[in-house]
Amino acid sequence: MRILLKIVLAGLAVLFTACDSGSTIDAKSLSKTKIEAEKRGFVSTSFVLLTTDEKFIGFKTAENGLDFDEFKGKKAVIVDIFATWCPPCIETIPKLRELKDRYKDSLEIVSVLFQDDKTVEEMKEFIKEYQINYPITMGEENQKLADELNVTKVPEMFLFDKNGKFVHRFVGNVPKDELEKYLKIAIED
Template identity: 30%
Template sequence: MKRNLYILLGVIVLIGIALYQNAGPGIQAAFQHEKPMPTETGPEAGLLAPAFTAQGLDGKEYHVGGTRDKAILLNFWASWCEPCKQEAPELNAIAEKYKDSLAVYGVNVTKYDTKKNAQKFVDKYGVQFPVMFDLKADIYEKQYKGVVFPTNVLIDKRGVVQEIVLGILPQKDLEKKVKKLINS
């Protein structure tokens, strides 16, 4: 009799632990396998881009979020990042070619860099688009859940994330994505 009671208590404890770990948006989530569990991976395609305002190297404030006249290519980078160095000329070319329908914003994740090195990078690669500082990585880590440099977030005119590109792509592939973004 005692043995059955211990087994029953053990099962109840295990069920309680399982429910607690999967409770997320509600206890029902533990039993709904057809819907993926929500994760903390940051913005997703089809959802609104997290809004923020940051100061640029030029002293101006730039805002991301909400409806706009142009789509946005949001580029998170650091000056020491080799792929970021490779991508800089390509982003300049895209920013120039699509300037009437696309805003390219660079976000230097200054927590992992310095303002001085960011400025040297901008000067060396002739960055023509606005560059902002994310001093404490609040935008990159907390809002966009960044994990790799560079990260490009493609946001349409309605403020909806259309795609997140981790790492670099050949310019022609990135340009295809930009064309699709502008036409969405």
């Protein structure tokens, strides 16, 4: 699965690195390539992430993205891999909070705590301090997911449409208008 995901992400990274900030991004900009090679090697992996308020977010990997139990067919999903010690991660929070408010009926944000040894109580205080309005997950499954997505630095965000299809990967502190361009595509698809 990692190899397949790396191929898809590398292809999409090449596709989008040629776009400048003035480029028009629409559904036609997204890759329509089907990954036929390595189909026989694909193995779906299930994940169950635990939120700070003791709820579960379940999904499994799919050939073209993530298959979310709760959100499939209802909401686009941003998987935000972050750490509390990371300044760009902290700078991203107000943007995500605003997007969650604006698109509350069609967007879910799942923040995944990455390589950050915090207690649930510390994370609840962090959530309160930054007024976070979306779930944050903690635990061993977070690292497994980060490994599956080949995360090496934070923040990294992965956007999936309402059907769980991968739309775009964001690395670093991304401008809100850039996030919103792709988010609109994910919601409309």
